[in-house]
Amino acid sequence: MRRVSIYDTTLRDGTQAEDISLTTEDKLRIALKLDELGVAYIEGGWPGSNPTDKRFFQEIQNYSFKNAAIAAFGSTHAHRGTAATDPNLKALVESGAPVVTIFGKSWDIHVTEALGTTLPRNLELVGDSLAFLRPHVKELFFDAEHFFDGFTANPDYALAVLKKAHEAGADVLVLCDTNGGTLPGDFRRMVEAVTTALPGVAFGVHAHNDSGVAVANSIEAVVLGACQVQGTINGYGERCGNANLCSIIPSLTLKCGIACLPEGKLPLITPTAHFVSEMVNQAPPSNQPYVGDAAFAHKGGIHVSAVVKNPRTYEHITPETVGNARRVLLSDLSGQSNILYKAREFGFDLDKNDPFVLELLSTIKEREAMGYEYSAAEASYELLLNRVLGRARSYFTVTRYRVLDDNVYDRAEPITEATVMIKVGGRIKHTAAAGMGPVNALDKAIRKALRGFYPRLAEMRLLDFKVRVLSGLKRDDCEPGGCGTASHVRVLVECGDAAKRWVTVGVSHNVIEASFQAMEDAINYKLFSDDKAKLTKALKG
Missing domain, CATH: 3.20.20.70 (Aldolase class I)
Structure with missing residues (x-):
């Protein structure tokens, strides 16, 4: 050669x-x-x-x-x-x-x-x-x-x-x-x-x-x-x-x-x-040939159905030859093949005629029409999958939260305070925390309420936070030119611990609510994945 x-x-x-x-x-x-x-x-x-x-x-x-x-x-x-x-x-x-x-x-x-x-x-x-x-x-x-x-x-x-x-x-x-x-x-x-x-x-x-x-x-x-x-x-x-x-x-x-x-x-x-x-502190382009995250990603249901039968139908090389991996995405373009493939990734071998598959597919399409993006937030998808299957434990319920920003003339930055009421195992915890902005304050207040119940949350760190305006989502009360500052936003939160990283999503016209949804999923995923790791270790032992 x-x-x-x-x-x-x-x-x-x-x-x-x-x-x-x-x-x-x-x-x-x-x-x-x-x-x-x-x-x-x-x-x-x-x-x-x-x-x-x-x-x-x-x-x-x-x-x-x-x-x-x-x-x-x-x-x-x-x-x-x-x-x-x-x-x-x-x-x-x-x-x-x-x-x-x-x-x-x-x-x-x-x-x-x-x-x-x-x-x-x-x-x-x-x-x-x-x-x-x-x-x-x-x-x-x-x-x-x-x-x-x-x-x-x-x-x-x-x-x-x-x-x-x-x-x-x-x-x-x-x-x-x-x-x-x-x-x-x-x-x-x-x-x-x-x-x-x-x-x-x-x-x-x-x-x-x-x-x-x-x-x-x-x-x-x-x-x-x-x-x-x-x-x-x-x-x-x-x-x-x-x-x-x-x-x-x-x-x-x-x-x-x-x-x-x-x-x-x-x-x-x-x-x-x-x-x-x-x-160099730059995100790698996802659509980069061979090495990008999207290089072997499949979204359309027809594509996924064919790739499951023979990867050569939509892949010019085997992804493993360049150290990459095949990914199947979930969106409103998804079909049953996408659901079955992703379920197998998370350990569920489902039949295409299982009513659960149709229910999950319908749920995903409804939520993506609202602005949720599961192709970029696979941790939120895994939680959704387990919730629809009835296999996800309810770790906590936030019954109420409030976020206040207070600023006075000549102060460099506002003071932000978040208050939450959280129900855990029948007990109500009412806590407050100050933070650098509403998301940080809300995150600290939730963790403060939960740390006595789930001390391993101390391992979790926020790694990235992205907000995108969803200009394509319209409401009846919007002006003809669009919703402007009242538009829906999508928040993607990336968190991690010593073992892994995960991304969750939230959507709302209120950026704090969208952030809360993403953070709530992120905390739930941390607890869920830790429990899953313990179970896997116990079964192997």
């Missing part, structure tokens, strides 16, 4: 995204995860540009890597100086990285206007910089910046830059679509021109996604003979991002029969994608 090298630049190019910033410690953790995945190269940053990257290359010396080589990134030397005296080239050597990648200009307009020098002088910069670095590193790569734009404007000069880099000792010539504007047809034509002009020379690809085709162009380059693919996890990067390795690696492996990772590592691609998204 043919093999190509994956060159990950998440720690350098990925951090150029406007909303991503990583500390040295963050970069070290991500590097270890990338090595576990099995990429061939990890570009750690530009040691001559900032203290964070300089420290990264110092600290990385204390770690051993099984699969990846660490690469340092920089540029050709300043056109008014020499390679031997250039501080950036010196920093690359002092980084101790076994691999160095430098970029140089291959578009004539960048040479004359951005650098402010001549075309012959730029060729000297490329040749002298690479020749200076060659004795100091095991592998040396040259990124031909703006190659495709440069080739379009002046093909002879763009090719001359590549030839100079090859003569100076670059192991791989990387063709960069820096502006991300090259479409696949033109991309293919220009890569073929390179392979004709420089037969047998090792080349790679570095594509940006400004035209939405970075993944397609990268795969095309490999098909045409590229030995190295550069990109980032989840496609992070400047402007519209870089080529997404989470799409490239599975596509090359599973569709093209080209190995990218060590044997057995492909199932790590999904957990790696999610890990990196957590490290």
